[in-house]
Amino acid sequence: MKVLFLILILVCEANTSFALRCWARRSVYEEVNRSTVVFSGKAVAEEYRPIVTPPPGWSEGGEILVIKFSVARWWKGSGEGEVFLHTGVARFPGGYTRIAGEDFKFKVGEEYLVYAFGENESLVTDQCARTTKLENADEDLEVLGEGRLPEKKNKVSLFTSPPNKALQLTAR
Numbered sequence: 001m002k003v004l005f006l007i008l009i010l011v012c013e014a015n016t017s018f019a020l021r022c023w024a025r026r027s028v029y030e031e032v033n034r035s036t037v038v039f040s041g042k043a044v045a046e047e048y049r050p051i052v053t054p055p056p057g058w059s060e061g062g063e064i065l066v067i068k069f070s071v072a073r074w075w076k077g078s079g080e081g082e083v084f085l086h087t088g089v090a091r092f093p094g095g096y097t098r099i100a101g102e103d104f105k106f107k108v109g110e111e112y113l114v115y116a117f118g119e120n121e122s123l124v125t126d127q128c129a130r131t132t133k134l135e136n137a138d139e140d141l142e143v144l145g146e147g148r149l150p151e152k153k154n155k156v157s158l159f160t161s162p163p164n165k166a167l168q169l170t171a172r
Helices: 002-017 027-032 138-144
Strands: 037-050 061-075 082-092 094-098 111-114
Touching: 027 111, 027 138, 061 111, 082 111, 094 138
Parallel strands: none
Antiparallel strands: 037 061, 037 111, 061 082, 082 094
């Protein structure tokens, strides 16, 4: 049993040595051109969502960790007020977890400058992108400029006609 445990530790440590290495950091302009979206915002929630189409070699029935962002500024992309970013963390039935070595680690409550790529329904980023905590993004923000605020969607009213006077509260 002890030998099995030692082998497991060695295998886990060997897997971390195969993590993606970023050989050259791209410029802000190169990263913007490569990205589908560029925004700043706060990570406000995380949840696991079902993996609809698992990549080759992945088990069926897995879930992927998705981070919800409240967007503060846009430089490239849809302009909406929230974004869902897929991570490289997946869990599968039986307690099996898979973590991509190049996955960027987000923390709920922190603010980030995010360069993400992929389809809008499955945006991702990684450690080689210029994604960083907002407090460390001064160089990028200087190049990017002011950006734009998220678009405000028209709110749908529950009332299509003036409310019944009997329901109105009046101050006396």
